[in-house]
Amino acid sequence: MTLFLRxxxxxxxxxxxxxxxxxxxxxxxxxxxxxxxLVSDHQDLKPGQRFKLALHxxxxxxxxxxxxxxxxxxLATSIDWILPDGVTAGAIQWPAPMxxxxxxxxxxxxxxxxxxxxxxxxxxxxKNSQLVIKAKVDWLVCKEVCIPAxxxxxxxxxxxxxxxxxxxxxxxxxxxxxxxARPVSLQGRYDVQxxxxxAVVQMPEDLKVSAFFVAAAELVDHAAPQxxxxxDGELLLRQQKNTYFSQAPARFELVLNTLAGPVLxxxxxxxxxxxxxxxxADFSLLDWLGMLVLAAVGGLILNLMPCVFPVLSLKALSxxxxxxxxxxxxxxxxxxxAGVIISFVLLAAVLLIFRAVGxxxxxxxxxxxxxxxxxxxxxLFVLGLSLxxxxxxxxxxxxxxxxFTQQQGHKGSFFTGVLAVVVASPCTAPFMGTxxxxxxxxxxxxxxxxxxxxGFGMALPFLLLAWWPGFAAMLxxxxxxxxxxxxxxxxxLYLSAVWLLWVYGRQQGLDAMALALVGLVLLGVACWLWxxxxxxxxxxxxRLIALLFVAGSVALLWYPQSAAQNLTQTDHAxxxxxxxxxxxxxxxxxxxxxxxxxxxxxxxxxxxxxxxTDSSKAAMALYKLKYLKGDWTNKDPAISSxxxxxxxxxxxxxxxxxxxxxxxxxxxxxxxxxxxxxxEQLSSKQPLITSQ
Amino acid sequence: MKxxxxxxxxxxxxxxxxxxxxxxxxxxxxxxxxxxxGQSHSxxxxxxxxxxxxxTNHDCPFVVKHYSGNMQGLQKxxxxxxxxxxxxxxxAPGKQGHVTSAKADELxxxxxxxPDAILFDETGVTGKAYDxxxxxxxxxxxxxxVLQYMGGIDSIPSAKVDDIAKATPYFSNALTxxxxxxPADPAVTKPYGCSIKY
Numbered sequence: 001m002t003l004f005l006r007x008x009x010x011x012x013x014x015x016x017x018x019x020x021x022x023x024x025x026x027x028x029x030x031x032x033x034x035x036x037x038l039v040s041d042h043q044d045l046k047p048g049q050r051f052k053l054a055l056h057x058x059x060x061x062x063x064x065x066x067x068x069x070x071x072x073x074x075l076a077t078s079i080d081w082i083l084p085d086g087v088t089a090g091a092i093q094w095p096a097p098m099x100x101x102x103x104x105x106x107x108x109x110x111x112x113x114x115x116x117x118x119x120x121x122x123x124x125x126x127k128n129s130q131l132v133i134k135a136k137v138d139w140l141v142c143k144e145v146c147i148p149a150x151x152x153x154x155x156x157x158x159x160x161x162x163x164x165x166x167x168x169x170x171x172x173x174x175x176x177x178x179x180x181a182r183p184v185s186l187q188g189r190y191d192v193q194x195x196x197x198x199a200v201v202q203m204p205e206d207l208k209v210s211a212f213f214v215a216a217a218e219l220v221d222h223a224a225p226q227x228x229x230x231x232d233g234e235l236l237l238r239q240q241k242n243t244y245f246s247q248a249p250a251r252f253e254l255v256l257n258t259l260a261g262p263v264l265x266x267x268x269x270x271x272x273x274x275x276x277x278x279x280x281a282d283f284s285l286l287d288w289l290g291m292l293v294l295a296a297v298g299g300l301i302l303n304l305m306p307c308v309f310p311v312l313s314l315k316a317l318s319x320x321x322x323x324x325x326x327x328x329x330x331x332x333x334x335x336x337x338a339g340v341i342i343s344f345v346l347l348a349a350v351l352l353i354f355r356a357v358g359x360x361x362x363x364x365x366x367x368x369x370x371x372x373x374x375x376x377x378x379x380l381f382v383l384g385l386s387l388x389x390x391x392x393x394x395x396x397x398x399x400x401x402x403x404f405t406q407q408q409g410h411k412g413s414f415f416t417g418v419l420a421v422v423v424a425s426p427c428t429a430p431f432m433g434t435x436x437x438x439x440x441x442x443x444x445x446x447x448x449x450x451x452x453x454x455g456f457g458m459a460l461p462f463l464l465l466a467w468w469p470g471f472a473a474m475l476x477x478x479x480x481x482x483x484x485x486x487x488x489x490x491x492x493l494y495l496s497a498v499w500l501l502w503v504y505g506r507q508q509g510l511d512a513m514a515l516a517l518v519g520l521v522l523l524g525v526a527c528w529l530w531x532x533x534x535x536x537x538x539x540x541x542x543r544l545i546a547l548l549f550v551a552g553s554v555a556l557l558w559y560p561q562s563a564a565q566n567l568t569q570t571d572h573a574x575x576x577x578x579x580x581x582x583x584x585x586x587x588x589x590x591x592x593x594x595x596x597x598x599x600x601x602x603x604x605x606x607x608x609x610x611x612x613t614d615s616s617k618a619a620m621a622l623y624k625l626k627y628l629k630g631d632w633t634n635k636d637p638a639i640s641s642x643x644x645x646x647x648x649x650x651x652x653x654x655x656x657x658x659x660x661x662x663x664x665x666x667x668x669x670x671x672x673x674x675x676x677x678x679x680e681q682l683s684s685k686q687p688l689i690t691s692q
Numbered sequence: 693m694k695x696x697x698x699x700x701x702x703x704x705x706x707x708x709x710x711x712x713x714x715x716x717x718x719x720x721x722x723x724x725x726x727x728x729x730g731q732s733h734s735x736x737x738x739x740x741x742x743x744x745x746x747x748t749n750h751d752c753p754f755v756v757k758h759y760s761g762n763m764q765g766l767q768k769x770x771x772x773x774x775x776x777x778x779x780x781x782x783x784a785p786g787k788q789g790h791v792t793s794a795k796a797d798e799l800x801x802x803x804x805x806x807p808d809a810i811l812f813d814e815t816g817v818t819g820k821a822y823d824x825x826x827x828x829x830x831x832x833x834x835x836x837x838v839l840q841y842m843g844g845i846d847s848i849p850s851a852k853v854d855d856i857a858k859a860t861p862y863f864s865n866a867l868t869x870x871x872x873x874x875p876a877d878p879a880v881t882k883p884y885g886c887s888i889k890y
Contacts, residue, residue, distance in 0.1 A: 073826045073887035075849055102887045104816075105825055138850065145788045146886045148753045148851035195713075218882045243713040243823040244843055246880045 024166045026153040034059040034141045038133075038153035041173045044164040045131055045157050048124035053089075053155070054169070054176055055079065055116040055137060063143045064109045067097035068253075069215050071107035071222040075140040075148070077116060082134035086123035093117040095179040096255050096262035097213050099222070102144075106222040108213055115176035122159065131157045181255045181264035185644060188267045192219070192241050192248050199254070199267055201235040204578050204642040208259035212237055214267070215253040218244045233578045233638045288446055292453040299457020332413040333459075333466030339417020341455035347421065348451035352444050370507040374516050374557040377500035380493045381520055382527060387490035390524075391531030417459065506598045506633055519553030526550045572617060576630035578638060581657075588659040590625045590682075592675070595639055595653040597632040603652040610670035619676040623683060658682040713823050716879040720831070720839040721821035725780070725811035728793040728800075733778070733809060735837060742870060744770065744777045745831040746807070747819065747888060749789030750799050752827045753851040754885035759803050760853045762845075763828070767806045770867055779807040782819035787889035789827065790814070816890040826885035830863040832870050841866035843881030 026038040034057055041052040055077070057065055066074040081089040095115065097108040122131065133155040140148045188201035197220045209228050214220055224240035235256075254267045385391065497520075505513030526549035529542040574580065576593060584591045594611065596603035610616060611627075620627060630639045632651050643653055646665060654666035656678055664682065666674055714721055720743075724734040735743065746763070748755050755763075767777055781796070783789035791799065796810045813819050822831060822842070832841035846859035866876030 073883075073885060075851070075884065104820060104890055105887045107887070138852070140851065142886070144889065145751065146753060150852070244825075244880055244882055246878060 024155075024157075024169060026155055029151045029153065031141075031149040031151060032147050033063045033143070034065070034139070034149070036137070036139075036151060036153075038135055038137075038155055039166075039169050039172060040133075040155055040157055041166055041169060042157065042163055043166040044162065045122055045159045046161055046163040047122055047126040047159060049163050050119055050121045051163075052173060053118050053120060053133070053135075054172055055092075055118070055135070055153075056172065057110075057114040057116070057139070059111070059114070059141055060143075062111065063141050064100055064107070064111045065114055065139050065141055066107065066109040067213070067215075068092070068094055069097075069108055069213070069217045069219075070140075071100070071109070072105035073102070074107045074109060074142060074146070075138075077137065077139040079116070079118065080136040080138075081118075081120075082136070083120070084126075084128065084131065086126060087131065087133075088121050090119040090121075093119070093176075093180055095176070096181040096257070096264075099211065099213075101223075104223055107142075108222065115172060115179065117173070117176045117180075126159060129159055131159050133157070181262035184263045184265050185647075186263075186265045187641075188235075188254060188265055190237075190248075190267045190269060192245060195241050197237075197239050197241050199235075199237040201237070201254075201256075201265065201267075202233065202637075202641045203230065203235040204233045204638060204645055206230040206578075206582055207235075207256065207263065209235060209237075209256045210259075211257040213255040213257075215255070216249050218242045218246065219248075219252075233641065288449075291450055295450050295453040296457035296460070299454040300460050330466045333462045335411075335413035336417040336462050337456070337459035339414040340421055340459040341417075341452050343418045343421035344451040344455035344458075345448050348448050352447060370504055370512075371557055373500050373504045373507065374519075375554070377497045377504060377516065378519065378523055378553065380497040380500065382523060384490040384493035384497065385524065385527045387493060388487055389531075390527050391534055420458065421455065503598045503633070515556045519556040522549040522553040522556075526553070572612075572620070573627045573629035576628040576639075578642070581628055584626050584628075585657050585659075589657075590623055590659065590679075591657040592620070592625055592627050593630065593642075593653070593655040593657070594627065595630045595632055595643060595651045597651050606652055606654075606670040610672050610674055613672060615672060616675050619679055623679045625679065656682065658685075661685060714821070714831075714839055714842060716839050716842060716876075718839060719837055720833040721818070723811075723813075723818040723821065725813055725818060727809040727811050728796040729809075730793070731809070733811060735833070738776045738833075739837060740835050741773075742775050742835060742867070743831075743833040744775060744867065745822070745833070746777065746779045747824045747827050747829040748779050748781060749783055749827040749886060749889065750791070750803075751788050752886035755827050757851050757853050757856070758828055758845060759805070760856075762856050764804050764806065766864060769864075770871075771806055774871065775867075777807045779805070779810045780813055780818065780824075781810065782813040782816050782824065783889040784816060785814055788886075789889055816888075819888055819890065824883075824888055826883045827888055828885055829883045829888070832863070832867050832876065834870055840870045841876040841879050842883075843878075844883045847881070849882065849884035 024040050024043050028035045028037045036058070037056050039054045039056055041054070042049075045051060057077075059065060066076050068076050070076050077092070079089075079092060083089060093116070095110060097110065100107045100109055100111070120133070135153045136150065137153065138148070138150050140146050186201050186203055188199055190197065190199035192198075197214070207230075209230070212226060212228065219242055221240035221242050227236075227238035229236045248269050251266050251268045254265055256263050256265070501513060501516055501520075504516055508516075526546040529546040529549075533539075533543050533546070573594065576595070581591060581593060594603075594607070596607070598604075619625070630636070630642070632639045632643075643649065643651070646653060646655065652668055654668075654670065656664045656666060656675075658664065661682055664678060666678055720735060722735050724732060726732045750756075750759070770777065781789060781791065783791075793812075796812075799805070800807065800810065811818075824831075826844075828845050830841070830843065830845050831839065834840045841863065843862060845863045846856065846861050848855040848859035862878065862881045866879065869876045
């Protein structure tokens with residue numbers, strides 16, 4: 001027998017002999033060139049909980065074990081769990097690997113103490129008072145030569161009503177998570193062609209990547225030089241393909257060594273649709289309930305937002321108008337709520353589908369489509385004409401589905417709810433940025449529930465009005481003033497139409513806007529003809545002409561899309577670009593980034609009251625703040641991914657960069673003092689040193 | 693954005709350099725090595741025969757695993773006149789697995805191995821030409837000198853003898869197919885084992 005074999009067998013014997021049972025830890029198992037123990041982060045477990053086990057390796061100096069992709073040779077450590085029924089164990093949560101050169105080969109693995117964490121779940125139905133965990137572990141420990149080992153570990157943990165953490169090992173688990181790569185939400189794709197592995201990762205900010213590790217085995221030639229380049233918000237990776245490459249996996253983990261430590265993301269094969277695969281493991285019930293409440297509150301506040309106001313006024317009028325019984329009012333309120341909630345859920349579904357097909361669609365995307373903007377302007381204009389009395393959209397008038405209202409009030413209420421949501425969506429972004437960002441990263445059902453909660457919050461005032469007759473009684477009695485009020489309410493609609501046309505003009509250019517205005521005139525004629533016809537002062541021909549005019553006005557919106565236009569420098573801001581931001585931050589300049597869109601009223605209000613003011617300009621000058629502004633009016637993928645970096649799906653977003661400090665996100669609603677206060681606070685933490 | 697992605701990807705691909713890695717379906721890299729008897733062999737000498745290359749290192753636990761009987765069984769099974777089995781040692785002098793001629797022959801007889809020759813590749817030139825990475829690491833070259841299989845000996849990368857019976861015998865299947873005039877499937881697999889001590 002060779003020396004090696006003797007060593008090997010004696011190692012195995014030693015391992016079997018030393019395994020002993022003790023709570024929280026299996027005790028050390030000594031093998032050749034490595035000792036190992038299995039440790040629990042809990043000393044007492046309770047049914048229904050998740051807990052962590054750490055396989056703690058301490059190899060001799062310069063001996064190493066292997067990562068999930070061991071590289072050119074070697075073998076990844078594997079754990080075979082033997083668990084009671086119902087108890088499950090997740091995959092190993094690997095530490096960030098290092099490259100170990102064995103010229104001409106390269107391995108990926110770990111030197112020094114190494115902690116491999118696995119998460120286990122005790123089912124809620126677990127009855128036993130003890131949980132016996134057995135693990136059969138295979139590892140290969142190498143320096144120049146390699147020694148495989150196999151060991152069994154056993155833990156016996158009491159299961160009681162209260163879970164108790166194992167305090168002795170808290171530090172060990174903290175160390176373990178410090179050594180793991182931090183998951184980031186960057187999207188990346190790869191392909192293997194022409195002898196090269198190539199990947200592109202959407203990375204708005206250069207994280208200064210120095211090395212990368214692919215978790216897929218036999219994909220790259222591990223010893224070949226890595227080409228890493230960051231260009232224009234994209235990280236490009238290249239490496240020679242592995243000689244033994246045979247099949248491209250659909251997706252695998254990628255670890256990037258960045259200046260701020262290792263980060264972890266998923267790389268998808270180019271042919272695979274970019275669907276963030278979300279498992280229930282990423283899903284926390286408590287977070288989710290919190291977000292539901294937050295979403296409902298956000299929805300409630302939406303009623304006060306400027307872009308909801310016209311619809312709100314429509315609905316308020318309708319309720320005032322209603323001569324219905326309390327019973328009927330309740331029904332109307334319920335139908336309205338249904339309209340709001342279903343529309344939110346539908347919009348969310350569309351958003352999820354858009355995400356799934358890999359488009360950088362953000363919230364408010366329906367206003368990024370000029371055709372939709374133009375049609376909405378037309379709709380609001382026609383509603384306004386109806387309010388002004390040019391023609392009647394039924395007797396109650398509320399939405400495009402309004403002709404049903406007289407006979408079927410429920411349907412009218414329902415469509416009012418729908419309209420409220422369509423107009424409100426750009427306003428949801430400012431208020432709901434966080435919740436939306438959260439929802440977008442959740443499993444589809446959880447995300448839909450969040451949006452439903454948003455709708456519920458928005459509909460809540462009307463439900464209250466219906467169920468709280470006292471509240472309704474506080475509303476003024478119907479009378480002649482109502483006709484006046486109705487006519488007055490036309491003007492907010494006209495203003496909304498003007499605002500939408502302005503957005504349209506920004507998107508499509510002056511000529512297109514002029515054509516849309518011609519379309520409005522045609523619509524005006526059509527509505528007038530329609531009104532005449534309603535008053536029996538015109539024949540069927542004019543109805544036909546009216547329809548032709550409507551068709552003509554819609555046709556005018558098919559103006560060829562103008563080329564992407566740049567944000568003109570209208571105020572003291574510079575145009576945002578990833579390079580410019582990076583450059584300024586590198587130069588140690590304080591920077592304010594303002595992400596905005598023309599259709600975002602909150603953004604414009606913030607700029608008006610808080611950024612473009614003399615006091616804010618003075619503060620910017622005082623602190624030598626550079627002001628970068630990004631325009632998201634049309635979809636801009638660079639800005640979309642910048643937003644995602646801050647878990648946001650919409651604008652506004654204000655980020656303040658102060659040298660030596662992490663980027664600070666300012667609130668979405670700015671007050672005149674917000675900027676100055678933030679600057680004062682940051683400068684007191686770290687005074688600005690100007691190099692002059 | 694999609695377009696930009698496609699452009700940057702294709703730019704990357706066109707920048708791909710030519711790489712002289714061995715490829716199944718191409719001529720196998722030529723070699724000229726001396727065996728444990730002092731005789732030199734080149735690939736061209738074996739035209740008309742199917743050639744097996746087996747990289748080895750007798751101290752490597754993965755080699756030990758397969759020399760528990762599996763490797764000898766394969767050498768015996770395919771030990772016909774049509775097949776030339778060459779065991780190659782690329783360990784550099786002073787590194788694990790490097791042996792003298794006498795030691796090599798002693799290992800052959802003590803392990804009841806039956807290769808046609810044990811070749812020494814101390815400089816590692818041949819090993820690197822084949823991109824041989826591990827021990828064991830298997831290659832099959834057909835009668836025309838075309839590489840038909842490269843990779844692992846079987847499908848379960850472990851050092852445990854028990855796993856041999858459970859594994860898919862990639863190399864054995866490939867050699868059987870090539871001898872029958874068929875392409876190996878799979879023709880490229882993951883080599884596993886110790887790194888070759890170049």
